[in-house]
Amino acid sequence: MSPASPAPPAGRRALVTGITGQDGSYLAEFLLDRGYEVHGVIRRASTFNTDRIEHLYRDPHEPDARLRLHYGDLTDSSGLRVLLERVQPDEVYNLGAQSHVRVSFDQPEYTADVVALGALRLLEALRDYQARTGREVRFYQAGSSEMFGNAAPPQSEATPFRPRSPYGVAKVYAHLQTVNYREAYGLFAANGILFNHESERRHETFVTRKITRAATRIALGLQTTLYLGNLDARRDWGHAQDYVEAMWLILQHPQPDDFVIATGESRSVREFLDAAFGLLGLDWRGHVVVDPRYFRPAEIDRLEGDASRARAILGWRPRVTFDELVRRMVAHDMELARAERTLRDGGHAVGRRGPARE
Ligand code: NAP
Ligand code: GDD
Numbered sequence: 157m158s159p160a161s162p163a164p165p166a167g168r169r170a171l172v173t174g175i176t177g178q179d180g181s182y183l184a185e186f187l188l189d190r191g192y193e194v195h196g197v198i199r200r201a202s203t204f205n206t207d208r209i210e211h212l213y214r215d216p217h218e219p220d221a222r223l224r225l226h227y228g229d230l231t232d233s234s235g236l237r238v239l240l241e242r243v244q245p246d247e248v249y250n251l252g253a254q255s256h257v258r259v260s261f262d263q264p265e266y267t268a269d270v271v272a273l274g275a276l277r278l279l280e281a282l283r284d285y286q287a288r289t290g291r292e293v294r295f296y297q298a299g300s301s302e303m304f305g306n307a308a309p310p311q312s313e314a315t316p317f318r319p320r321s322p323y324g325v326a327k328v329y330a331h332l333q334t335v336n337y338r339e340a341y342g343l344f345a346a347n348g349i350l351f352n353h354e355s356e357r358r359h360e361t362f363v364t365r366k367i368t369r370a371a372t373r374i375a376l377g378l379q380t381t382l383y384l385g386n387l388d389a390r391r392d393w394g395h396a397q398d399y400v401e402a403m404w405l406i407l408q409h410p411q412p413d414d415f416v417i418a419t420g421e422s423r424s425v426r427e428f429l430d431a432a433f434g435l436l437g438l439d440w441r442g443h444v445v446v447d448p449r450y451f452r453p454a455e456i457d458r459l460e461g462d463a464s465r466a467r468a469i470l471g472w473r474p475r476v477t478f479d480e481l482v483r484r485m486v487a488h489d490m491e492l493a494r495a496e497r498t499l500r501d502g503g504h505a506v507g508r509r510g511p512a513r514e
Contacts, residue, residue, distance in 0.1 A: 171243050173197045174251030178357045181208035183400040195243045197228040230274030237281045247407050249296045260323035261453050268326045275330035279337045294344040294407045297334040300327045301351040301459045309460035320454040344412045351392040351418035351461040353399040356488035367432050368485040372493040375436040385450025390422040390458040395476035405470040418461020419474045431482040
């Protein structure tokens with residue numbers, strides 16, 4: 157915990173949308189560790205989508221089970237209202253999203269529905285719930301550095317939003333509605349503006365994990381080529397575990413406010429390739445092929461956050477360095493590649509989900 161972290165509140169209830177995602181899984185761990193009862197919203201799917209939280213789940217019949225899952229969807233207002241009534245949370249973390257920037261160009265309307273209107277639906281449900289019950293519910297909105305677009309770095313809370321993707325535009329809408337509900341109705345509604353954060357649990361269609369999965373498979377002879385898009389883009393990459401702590405700190409602050417969360421260091425995709433392949437003694441130049449299908453209609457050249465306000469006010473700072481992030485992801489994916497190699501060498505068919513996309 158950061159030096160300035162407040163004492164963990166006992167017996168509080170949190171409702172988390174997007175609990176099956178990268179951040180949702182780390183946030184659930186973090187909150188359970190601090191004594192919260194955690195209620196997660198999951199989507200009904202024909203395949204299992206709870207892999208990332210399987211290790212946290214206990215049979216709800218067990219008296220000390222503190223993680224509960226509920227079906228719900230950010231496109232379904234009535235379901236969200238019922239959930240608030242049923243769970244009666246102290247804190248709501250809105251992490252659910254169609255979170256892939258490239259995909260948002262293919263599905264702009266759906267992305268706006270989930271990301272922009274989804275946040276509005278939750279805020280409206282909260283406003284109504286709070287007015288009727290008189291209970292204060294603290295609301296966290298998962299904002300993104302993607303909202304800054306090509307505004308000049310370093311980007312801080314004072315930087316204007318200039319989004320360059322349907323996802324970024326939808327996140328700006330959700331951000332502004334969160335501010336609006338705070339000002340118009342006095343809700344405790346706060347925005348985190350988080351820069352890219354990665355982990356061993358990152359989906360394989362984001363560039364960092366796409367690279368660490370491919371580099372480790374190449375090292376073990378399971379793959380030869382990695383197709384990527386723009387190698388010059390620069391991102392401010394941290395570790396997701398550090399960033400979920402920031403979400404919690406934002407809701408423990410006495411006043412609702414908006415905070416940039418970032419490492420302050422920007423690296424290019426090339427630099428990530430250098431680091432990941434370098435750990436394996438490989439030169440990526442012999443394996444990476446640029447495929448324009450991974451280019452975006454509009455790109456953000458450089459994201460580099462200034463989180464000095466979060467540091468001064470919340471006492472938050474990232475612990476995992478860039479090198480440590482890459483090392484952890486490579487070590488994790490090397491284990492997966494080794495298991496795949498062993499199965500193949502034993503003559504077993506290995507069901508991989510096909511080549512990484514996007
Ligand atoms: P992620 O791994 O893609 O997880 C997204 C979550 O949202 C999943 O649990 C997903 O459920 C859920 N979801 C998707 N559509 C939904 C819907 N219609 N209704 C309810 N839930 C839905 O994303 P993440 O990296 O954990 O990011 C968490 C949040 O932070 C997102 O809002 C993202 O936009 C934002 N953010 C992320 C970063 C980053 O670098 N990771 C940076 C800034 C902001 P399924 O598992 O069923 O698909
Ligand atoms: N995904 C992907 N796949 N990106 C690639 C590839 C590729 O094959 N090749 C190059 N890139 C470049 C992208 O063009 C982009 O400039 C950069 O790598 C990072 O792409 P992603 O990892 O997809 O992340 P993102 O920055 O677009 O979005 C992530 O961070 C946002 C915060 O800034 C997501 O987590 C968003 O949900 C989040 O809000």
